[in-house]
Amino acid sequence: MQRFRKLGINIQAIRNTALHDLSKEIDAASLAALLGYTPNTMNIHAARAAIPMGSYPAIKQPKR
Numbered sequence: 598m599q600r601f602r603k604l605g606i607n608i609q610a611i612r613n614t615a616l617h618d619l620s621k622e623i624d625a626a627s628l629a630a631l632l633g634y635t636p637n638t639m640n641i642h643a644a645r646a647a648i649p650m651g652s653y654p655a656i657k658q659p660k661r
Contacts, residue, residue, distance in 0.1 A: 617646035 601608055616639070619628055625639035632639075 613642070613645075616642045620646050620648055 598608060616628075616632075620639060620643040623631070625643045626636050628634070629636045629639040
């Protein structure tokens with residue numbers, strides 16, 4: 598991390614950008630489960646990436 602900082606690379610900004618990009622591809626709940634974040638945290642990233650929850654395709658659960 599210190600080498601990145603010496604080069605002027607903001608690691609947190611890169612991580613947040615990656616999370617924003619991922620939130621455009623995967624719904625927040627699934628992404629939270631995959632990465633170990635809370636759903637609320639991923640909803641915040643999705644909102645910052647301007648991805649409304651209504652734009653995610655519906656996930657159909659099999660009937661039991």
